[in-house]
Amino acid sequence: MLMLASCGSVNDNLEKMIPDDALGVVCVNLPDILNKTGVKDDGQLVIPEAVKDIVDQNDTSPICTMLTDLPYLGLDTDSKAFAFFTNKTFGSVILCPLNDEDAARKTIARRTGADFQQVEGIDCIYREDNLYVVADKVLLIATVNRAMEVNKAAQQAAIILKKQRKSILDNNQVKQVINADGDINAYLQQDGLRLILKKSKAYREIAQKLPLVEIFTESDIKAYECHISLAQDRADITTRIIADQGSDYNKLLEATMAPADATFLKAIPNSMDYIITMSVKGNNFVKLQQIQQLVKMFKRLPYIGRIDLESILASIDGPIAVGLARDPHLEGEWNAVLAAKTTNPDMILGQISTFATSMGQAPEIYDGEYVYQYENKMIKLGVIDDVLYLKMLDYEQTEGYAYELETVRKVFEESNIGLYVNPQVTQGGTFAYGMNDHFNGKGQFIPTEKGVHSAQALLKVLCSIKPAQAYDDMLDDEDEISSTLGNAIDQLKPVE
Secondary structure (H helix, E strand, O other): OHHHHHHHHHHHHHHHOOEOOOOEEEEEOHHHHHHHHOOEEOOEEOOOHHHHHHHHHOOOOHHHHHHHHHHHOOEOOOOOEEEEEOOOOEEEEEEEEEOOHHHHHHHHHHHHOOOOEEEOOEEEEEEOOEEEEEEOOEEEEEEEOOOOOHHHHHHHHHHHHOOOOOEHHHOHHHHHHHOOOOOEEEEEEHHHHHHHHOOOHHHHHHHHHOHHHHHHHOOOOOEEEEEEEEOOOOEEEEEEEEOOOOOHHHHHHHHHEOOOOOHHHHHOEOOOOEEEEEEEEHHHHOOOHHHHHHHHHHHOOOOHHHOOHHHHHHOEEEEEEEEEEEOOOOOOOEEEEEEEEEOOHHHHHHHHHHHHHHOOOOOEEEOOEEEEEEOOEEEEEEEEOOEEEEEEEOOOOOOOEHHHOHHHHHHHHOOOEEEEEOHHHHOOEEEEEEEOOOOEEEEEEEEOOOOOOHHHHHHHHHHOOOOOOOOOOOOOHHHHHHHHHHHHHHHOEEOO
């Protein structure tokens, strides 16, 4: 009883430090995760043998750095840790319970190459936009939203540690999410998601090339919640989008989403690194503002803009999917397969064939497929079970199809929005995620290696992730797409 009371007191203390205007909160069940990953062994914190090699090979990885320091941080491993996001002084704040403040100070001073100093009554280090504070058996690590004097950052940290603001615990919905069953529980407001995404170059590029993603990132969705539970043979992930029934998001998705159907997997090789799908009613889908933006951009492209993309999209009635795999022979190139269930596949094939012929590039027709060649890749167009597909591969396909993979097929049979990641990408397990409606989703990570706990397999995957590079100058995406597609059309030719 004393132990339970002690743990509850520590957890409540940290939760009360999270301000009620936080844009997102993450609760990490530290005791369970440390045990399941093998980091906690017989009461001691150690790097598991199963991940030592990966840690040694990826010393620039943030996760590996954290693991290396973990045994020496003086953590209280019987209590939870928390993180939250704001758009004020700090972008993110991590709160960890401590049982040895001196150990924490020594480890952080060694890692940062700086000494703790008293500022505004708290013991802290301010280094490279990060503030480290050790006080009252709590380690606070905060990243500032903009450069500032150390005393201002310290003042804000003191306000958090002294619980001088209204707490997130006053929001019952958030409290229920972060205290739910699960090893990791997260609640993120829509504004919090935007705050995170606006710093991502990858997201900006995706949003410019594929505006459809803004249905989720720029709509009137209120918030997202996520729960991760780590079992021996799998990690289960459940998500929920929080939005009103009368919201534009709900009305939009109800009008455009079509029932799930896994037939498209018959056209996608089982070797694809990623498979992504969304099932839509094309006649409504094409009316979306984001799709109209794509259509207008497409019409401005040289040559290929003559194809009636709007009528093609309007004919879709079911999944539209893409499979992607890195080209093993050319760095930066991808093999790709596009598949869509359509009410009029012959019309689409006819449009493409007529266009190609008008460019003096009539196709070869072999085994019912239209065959072209582009640089090192063969392009094939065909139809199977009302699914129109376009394959762009640099090899002659000999492997089977994703439809034959039971785990993958089952996910897409139940999901009108879905994602599959091949284990050869993660180097640790298979990941599949799907939404069977536009509010609720679930996924699984299944370790490739038998007998390895899912927590350890995930830890190995996270340790292999390289840190993001500094932002590069953004290209004019429209010019980039125009140039790429224009060159592709110019060089498209029949197979000799």
